[in-house]
Structures are given as structure tokens and as C-alpha cells.
Amino acid sequence: MVGSHDTAAAVRLTVGVIGLGLIGGSLARRLAIRGVSVVAWNHRPHPYAQAEADGIRCMRTLAELVEAQPEVIVLCNPLKAMPAILGELRPLLEPYQDITLTDVGSVKMMVRDQVRDAGLAGRYVGAHPMAGNELSGWAAAAPALYDNALWAMTVDGDTDYRRFLAVARMITDDAGNRVIVLDDDTHDRAAALISHMPHVVATALINQLTDDPDRNIAAALAAGSWRDMTRVALTDPDRTRAMVEEDADNVERLLRMMAARLTEVADELHGADAGAIAAFFADGQPFRDYKSAVRSGADGDGPVFDLTIPAEGWQAALLDSARRGEHILRFGDDYTACVQRRSAM
Amino acid sequence: MVGSHDTAAAVRLTVGVIGLGLIGGSLARRLAIRGVSVVAWNHRPHPYAQAEADGIRCMRTLAELVEAQPEVIVLCNPLKAMPAILGELRPLLEPYQDITLTDVGSVKMMVRDQVRDAGLAGRYVGAHPMAGNELSGWAAAAPALYDNALWAMTVDGDTDYRRFLAVARMITDDAGNRVIVLDDDTHDRAAALISHMPHVVATALINQLTDDPDRNIAAALAAGSWRDMTRVALTDPDRTRAMVEEDADNVERLLRMMAARLTEVADELHGADAGAIAAFFADGQPFRDYKSAVRSGADGDGPVFDLTIPAEGWQAALLDSARRGEHILRFGDDYTACVQRRSAM
Structure with missing residues (x-):
């Protein structure tokens, strides 16, 4: 079994959080409540009084944040602010080679490009927590989000x-969460599949209704299925648009594949081959079975075991682990990880 | 203000319900609990003991149901059983010209065709309650469903x-519910838009994931938006398939329109016209505003007023009312209705 990391914890100085919005604020509060030393900077100081009350040390400038020498700085700022913040960080970080940069962005290729453009690639590791809700800002931040x-x-x-x-x-x-390890492309393709592309689909649905001459009648008949499928189209279309444009290549490819699927069903409904329609409705059965297993609660009870990680090619080995449906619970000092087998298709 | 219908209630004998599944069972229980005399028949008698305890008189045969002379018989049987049940009802109904037939099917054109084929068109009025959930059968039936x-x-x-x-x-x-009045085509087009077509879209989404080589990674990253948008694809694909095939022409047309919308966004993401993407995300704003009004609670507080219905062309007048976003609260004896203005786009 993988040992504790008490030694590592003893030398850890602090975690730096840049941006106290929903994601960054919730992370900072969660880390602070779990006893981690947290320093933070926000582009406006309005959350500082409450954040300080939560045990988060708030800094007036990015320079002060860097001078606190956090082991890890988490970039939780909006993506559009990334180039400016990275540009400001670069000279500030120069004297502190041990500081590692990470982020929480929902697209990874673009962030790595921005970090590389800023000359900070060597100290960057990408991260994307599966956490969030319809809200935004410090006021909505809560440790339980994670x-x-x-x-x-x-x-x-x-x-x-x-x-x-x-x-x-x-x-x-520190945060008490689980990890899978991917390359940027695999991440961005998967995120486009389960989030960015479906957001476009939901928006197309509400456009289809809005453009219908009988839209009030359609809206009156709408029930749970419509409500669920269009919920994400209702809030913050600007945020959705930004997300889609940041992952444009993957979203474009997936939209064409979805369009082809819908056209295929249309053709089959027009045709007389009942078998084709049956095959369409059977195709997703592995996902139905997967969801059924997850819902049964069996997912959290999967076997826990140690994974030995090769020093050479550790990236590919951890990607394979993710493909097998394993979640990493913690890492040892010696190229090992404690992983749990989860439900898989 | 429209007067009460005490006179009509006094001469009403009873309501007949054919099929004690989720929809029929819930309706029968709701009517019984509200003091309406209810007779019922089910293709299997297993719900009868509980139904009788709920005050529903259960009949061994359709003949007995008809002989109880309900003013209205509500066909709550599965659509696939409709031709057989209508065929059996036709001779039984012959001596009772006052009995009116209605149904609760989610497609209306096909039911009217079946009723016409059975020679019962003269006494048929279509109905489709916006009620239901993921469950089915008498065991799930509850008056609160309505x-x-x-x-x-x-x-x-x-x-x-x-x-x-x-x-x-x-x-x-009797049921204490609201009404809008449509023709079959308007109903089926609207139902295809807000339910049947989106069910296909949700199924296409889970197929897209299932067919992805990194499906376990994608499933691991899936959050609320994916869960909401694919929920309806998880349960009872056979029921979904039947629903889609019963409204095939409308679903086919809408799937082609959705495919065109998704392809257009794909083209726009590939192109460089940021204005086109902005227009796509702005298009559905009337629906966002409508949902915002509904959620604010203002929807239930709309003005209530009397509507005079022309004796000639009452169908078109009531369809216009539905298009304006009005809901009918009750009908008077004299071609009037008490209606409420609801949120509209």
C-alpha cells in the first residue's frame, strides 16, 4: 500500500490561488478548511474580507503572491485573462524555480499553448476539476463544490x-479528490463530447423552438425531457460560446458526426427498415449498463490496488489506467499510485 | 364569469377508464378521490383489489364497462392495443350513442386514424395530458401525477x-386541470419538437459516447450537463422508439432541421465569422426570456378573463387562444370559457 506523504507535507509551504470565482474560491476555501496554507489574489479585492475570515491570506499583488513561495500556484482566472496574468507572472517567478503552475480550465490544449507562449511550459501541469454549477463568483463559492x-x-x-x-x-x-491523467488532446476531445458539443445541441434545440411559429404551443407542451435537455442553453450563452470556441476543432468534428447520426435516423424513419431504427436505439446500451452500474452504488466499491508507474513513459501508463476506468486515490513517493477500479464500458 | 356546471354534473353518470397503467391509473385514482364516479377495465385484473379500495369500480369485461354508461370513456391503453380495443368497443357502444370516447396518447393523428378506421370517429375527442414520469404501471400510479x-x-x-x-x-x-385546444397536426408537430425529436437527440448523444474509443474517459468527465441531456436516453428505449415511429414524419423533418443547424455551427466554427456564432447563441433568447418569466412565478398570476367562443369555427378560435399562450381553466354552457393568459414568446 502506498505510504503517507507526511514528509512532503512537512516541507510544503502553501498553495497559491489566482482568481476567487466559483471554482477558485471554492478550492481556496476547501483547502483552507482542510488545514492547507492558502494565499490568494483576485483581480478585484471585494472577496478579500470574507476570504481572510475563512483563513485565506489575500495578497494585494501577484508579486506578493509569488513572494509567499507557494509550492503550487493554481490559475483559476478566466481563460481570457490568462495571457496577461502569465505575462505578469513570468518575471515574478524567475527567482522561484520550485513553484509549479497549474490551472482549472475546461480546455487544456489552449492553456498549454498560452503557458508555452509565456515561456512557462517547463513548470506547468494541467488540471481540470469536474466541479461547478450554474452559478459564478465568490458569493457562490463553497468547499462542498469539490x-x-x-x-x-x-x-x-x-x-x-x-x-x-x-x-x-x-x-x-489536500483537496481530498480523485485524479485521472490524460494528454491535452484526449482531454479536450472527451470534454467536447460530454460538454462542449452537447451545449451547442441544447442551444440548437431552443433555437428550433424559438423559430417555430407555434412556439407558445410547443413550450406549453414541454415536460421534463425538454427541460432537462435545454437547461444548459438557458444560462450564460456568452460563457457557453467562449467554451465552444476554445475547443472549436473538436466541437466542429463532433457536431458533424451528430448531424450525420440525426440524418441517418431521419433516413431510416423515411425508409422501411425497422431493423435500422432498432439498431440505433440499441447502440448506446453499453452506456445504459454503465450508468446502471454507477447508480447501483457499485462504482464506489470497486477494488483498490497499487499501481506501479514506469519512470519512463509514466504519461502513457497513466493514460492507459484512465482508459481502463481507474481513478487514482493518491500517489506514493516512489512511482506508485493507489488506484480504484470504477465502472467501465 | 363562467357559471358552474352543477346541472351537467348532476346528470353525469360516471367516467370510464380503460387501462390502469401509470397514466390511466393515476387519472382514475385522481377522479375517484375528487368524488367522481369511476369505472375501469384493465387487460389484466392485478390492480383491481387496490383500485376497488380506492373507490374505482373495476369491470371484468369491456361490455360491463360500457353497460355502466359512462358519459366519457378514456382510452389509457397502450397505442398498440388500440385497434383491438376499438374493434371490441364498436358493437358494444352501438346502443349507447351518448358515450364519448377520448384518449391520453402522446400522438394524436394516429389515434384519430385508428378511431376512424374503427368507425367511431363521430364520438371521439382527442386528449393528451402533460403528465408522466420515468415509471410505468399501476404500482406507480398516483393522483398527484396530474x-x-x-x-x-x-x-x-x-x-x-x-x-x-x-x-x-x-x-x-373533474380532474382540476387546464386545457389548450389544438388540431392533431399542430399537436403532433409540437410534441415532436419538444419530446420525440429530443429523445432521438439524447440517444444519438449516448451512441456518440459509446462509439468513442475513449468512452470511459469521457464518461468519467461527464457532469451535470451530460447527465441532464442524456437522461431520457437511458430508460426504456423500446418505448422511445415506439413514440418516435408513431410520429415519424414530424420527427424526420425536425431531425433534418437539427442536423442542418448543427452543420451550420460546425461550418461557422470552421470559418472566421464570429458574428455568425454570436447570432446562433442569441437566436434562442426569446425562449430564455420566456423561461425566466415562467420561473419567476409570474406565469401563474396571469390575468383571468372570459373568452366568447363562436359556434361556427370554435376549433380555430380555440387554436388561436392556444397560440396566444392562453390556458382554459373551465368551460361554460353557452360557448364561453374562462381562460388565463400565461407567459408567451
Whole structure:
């Protein structure tokens, strides 16, 4: 079994959080409540009084944040502010080579490009917590947002394992969450599939209704299925649009595949081959079975075991683990991880 | 203000319910609990003991049900059983010209065709309650399923107004629900838009994930938006498939329109016209505003007023009312209705 990381914890200085919105504020509060030393900076100081009351040390400038020498700085700022913040951080970080950068963005390729453009690629490890809701801002931030959260970490061939470990331990030990490890492309394709593309589909649905001459009648007949399928189209279309444009290539490809699927069903409904329609409704059965297993609660009871990670090719080995449906519960010091087998298709 | 219908209630014998599944069982229980005399028949007698305890008189045969001379018989049987049941009812109904037939099917054109084929068109008025959940069968039936429900009634140029009124009053006065009045085509197009087509879209989404080589990773990253948008794809694909095939023409047309919308966004993401993407996300704003008004609670506080219904062309006048976003609360004896203005786009 993987040992505790008491030694590592003893030398950890602090975690730095840039941006006290919903995601960053919730993380900072969760880390603070769990006894981690947290320093934070926000582009406006309005959350500072409450954050300080929560045990978060708030800094007037990014320079002060860096001078506190956090082991890990988590970029929780909006993506559009990323280039400016990275540009400001670069000279500030120069004297502190041990500080590792990570982020919480919902697209990873673009962030890595921005970090590379800022000359900070060597100290970057990507991260994306599966946490969030319809709200935004510090006022909505709460430690429970991360309860039972899974994070996707993203790495490339040049990622330093020790920096990777620093971020991973912040997630598993400090935040008490689980991890899967991906490359940027795998992450962004998966995120486009389960979030970015469906957001476009939901928006197309409400456009279809809005453009219908009998839209009031259709809206009157709408029940739970319509409500569920269009919920994400209702809030903050600007945020959705930004998300879609940041992952444009993957979303474009998936929209064309979805359009082809819908056209195929239309053709089959027009045709007389009942078998084709039956096959369409049977195709997703592995996902139905997977969801059924997850809902049964069996998912959280999967076997827990140690995984030995090769020093060379650790990225690919951890990606394979994710593909097998394993979640990492914590990392050891010696290229090992404690993982749990979850439901898989 | 529209007067009460005490006189009509005094001569009403009973309501007959054929099929004690989720929809029929809930209706029968709701009517019984509200003091309406209810007779029922089910293809298997297993719910009879509980139904009798709820005050529902259960009949061994359809003949007995008809002989109880209900003013309205509500066909709550599965659509696939409809031709057989209508065929059996036709000779039984012959001596009882005052009995009106209605149903609760989620597609209306097909039911009217079946009723016409059975030679019963003259006494038929269509109905579709906006009520239901993921469950099915008598065990799930509950009067509260119809709380605050809206029913779509469907009529054609030949519908007898007195028969229409009999069904409408069962809905408004007996069940305590609201009504909008449509023709079959308008109903089926709207139902395809807000339910049947979206069910196909949800199924296409889970197929897209199931067919992805990284499906376990995608499923691990899935959050609330994915869960909401695919919920209806998880349960009872056979029921969904039947629903889609019963409304095939409308679903086919809408799937092609949705495919065109998704392809257009894909083209726009590939292109460089940011204005086009902005327009896509702005298009559905009237629906967002409508939902915002409904959620604010203002929807239930709309003005209530009397509507005078022309004896000639009452069908078109009531369809116009539905298009304006009005719900009918009850009908008077004299071609009037008490209606409420609801939120509209």
C-alpha cells in the first residue's frame, strides 16, 4: 500500500490561488478548511474580507503572491485573462524555480499553448476539476463544490514528474479528490463530447423552438425531457460560446458526426427498415449498463490496488489506467499510485 | 364569469377508464378521490383489489364497462392495443350513442386514424395530458401525477362541441386541470419538437459516447450537463422508439432541421465569422426570456378573463387562444370559457 506523504507535507509551504470565482474560491476555501496554507489574489479585492475570515491570506499583488513561495500556484482566472496574468507572472517567478503552475480550465490544449507562449511550459501541469454549477463568483463559492470530485490532470512528454506529483498531491491529499491523467488532446476531445458539443445541441434545440411559429404551443407542451435537455442553453450563452470556441476543432468534428447520426435516423424513419431504427436505439446500451452500474452504488466499491508507474513513459501508463476506468486515490513517493477500479464500458 | 356546471354534473353518470397503467391509473385514482364516479377495465385484473379500495369500480369485461354508461370513456391503453380495443368497443357502444370516447396518447393523428378506421370517429375527442414520469404501471400510479397538469385536447372540423365539452369538463372540473385546444397536426408537430425529436437527440448523444474509443474517459468527465441531456436516453428505449415511429414524419423533418443547424455551427466554427456564432447563441433568447418569466412565478398570476367562443369555427378560435399562450381553466354552457393568459414568446 502506498505510504503517507507526511514528509512532503512537512516541507510544503502553501498553495497559491489566482482568481476567487466559483471554482477558485471554492478550492481556496476547501483547502483552507482542510488545514492547507492558502494565499490568494483576485483581480478585484471585494472577496478579500470574507476570504481572510475563512483563513485565506489575500495578497494585494501577484508579486506578493509569488513572494509567499507557494509550492503550487493554481490559475483559476478566466481563460481570457490568462495571457496577461502569465505575462505578469513570468518575471515574478524567475527567482522561484520550485513553484509549479497549474490551472482549472475546461480546455487544456489552449492553456498549454498560452503557458508555452509565456515561456512557462517547463513548470506547468494541467488540471481540470469536474466541479461547478450554474452559478459564478465568490458569493457562490463553497468547499462542498469539490465533494467527491474527480480531476483530470493533463501532461505531455516534457512534464516533470516531481512537478506532476506536487499538483497531484494538492488534489488528492489536500483537496481530498480523485485524479485521472490524460494528454491535452484526449482531454479536450472527451470534454467536447460530454460538454462542449452537447451545449451547442441544447442551444440548437431552443433555437428550433424559438423559430417555430407555434412556439407558445410547443413550450406549453414541454415536460421534463425538454427541460432537462435545454437547461444548459438557458444560462450564460456568452460563457457557453467562449467554451465552444476554445475547443472549436473538436466541437466542429463532433457536431458533424451528430448531424450525420440525426440524418441517418431521419433516413431510416423515411425508409422501411425497422431493423435500422432498432439498431440505433440499441447502440448506446453499453452506456445504459454503465450508468446502471454507477447508480447501483457499485462504482464506489470497486477494488483498490497499487499501481506501479514506469519512470519512463509514466504519461502513457497513466493514460492507459484512465482508459481502463481507474481513478487514482493518491500517489506514493516512489512511482506508485493507489488506484480504484470504477465502472467501465 | 363562467357559471358552474352543477346541472351537467348532476346528470353525469360516471367516467370510464380503460387501462390502469401509470397514466390511466393515476387519472382514475385522481377522479375517484375528487368524488367522481369511476369505472375501469384493465387487460389484466392485478390492480383491481387496490383500485376497488380506492373507490374505482373495476369491470371484468369491456361490455360491463360500457353497460355502466359512462358519459366519457378514456382510452389509457397502450397505442398498440388500440385497434383491438376499438374493434371490441364498436358493437358494444352501438346502443349507447351518448358515450364519448377520448384518449391520453402522446400522438394524436394516429389515434384519430385508428378511431376512424374503427368507425367511431363521430364520438371521439382527442386528449393528451402533460403528465408522466420515468415509471410505468399501476404500482406507480398516483393522483398527484396530474397536479397542475395541462392537457392538450385535439379536435377536427367534424368534432361535436357537446362531446368536446364533456371531455373538457372531465379535465377541468373533474380532474382540476387546464386545457389548450389544438388540431392533431399542430399537436403532433409540437410534441415532436419538444419530446420525440429530443429523445432521438439524447440517444444519438449516448451512441456518440459509446462509439468513442475513449468512452470511459469521457464518461468519467461527464457532469451535470451530460447527465441532464442524456437522461431520457437511458430508460426504456423500446418505448422511445415506439413514440418516435408513431410520429415519424414530424420527427424526420425536425431531425433534418437539427442536423442542418448543427452543420451550420460546425461550418461557422470552421470559418472566421464570429458574428455568425454570436447570432446562433442569441437566436434562442426569446425562449430564455420566456423561461425566466415562467420561473419567476409570474406565469401563474396571469390575468383571468372570459373568452366568447363562436359556434361556427370554435376549433380555430380555440387554436388561436392556444397560440396566444392562453390556458382554459373551465368551460361554460353557452360557448364561453374562462381562460388565463400565461407567459408567451
